[in-house]
Amino acid sequence: GESVGLHLPTLSVQEGDNSIINCAYSNSASDYFIWYKQESGKGPQFIIDIRSNMDKRQGQRVTVLLNKTVKHLSLQIAATQPGDSAVYFCGDNAGGTSYGKLTFGQGTILTVHP
């Protein structure tokens, strides 16, 4: 079936570096793509989204890139801080008639070393 997946399960960076977390998706019908952050012991928290008719969107210290040609999504975090250490999930809204249903990938563990 359709799914959202991640290339790398773990990513370690030094404080101050830029981080890039990658994601592959397979559901071409999705209207929205999303990124969530989950800190240890907490529920996932929305970071940013991008609509399928866009290829780039920027937020505070984060940028999401969407490449529909190769079905690839990435999250860039600028000047990564220790507080960014968490599991990051990409996902989509499953598109079409699945309005309101969010689908998530397996997650990437980001570790930021001071």
Added chain:
Amino acid sequence: NAGVTQTPKFQVLKTGQSMTLQCAQDMNHEYMSWYRQDPGMGLRLIHYSVGAGITDQGEVPNGYNVSRSTTEDFPLRLLSAAPSQTSVYFCASSPVVRANTEAFFGQGTRLTVV
């Protein structure tokens, strides 16, 4: 404004027992949903609701029931607990205008079935 509140935070059940996981939100959100999170499996949608009186199945509904009698509450019932239902359960809510992307998650309920 408490957001999404889940109770209990931890629960141990014996195989065959039934129980209800509670979820309440005070943001007047129309959409509510239940996910389970297992290691290496990401978040999987169990059931969701687009408003009071309306519920539908997600990706993994078997063994679970839900009801939505009010906008605020969305309890998840385990009919006859099985070890395969050992997981962390998250409830989430969304305003209808953001239902395709932004969900507000509770802190989770860690359930162990022995």
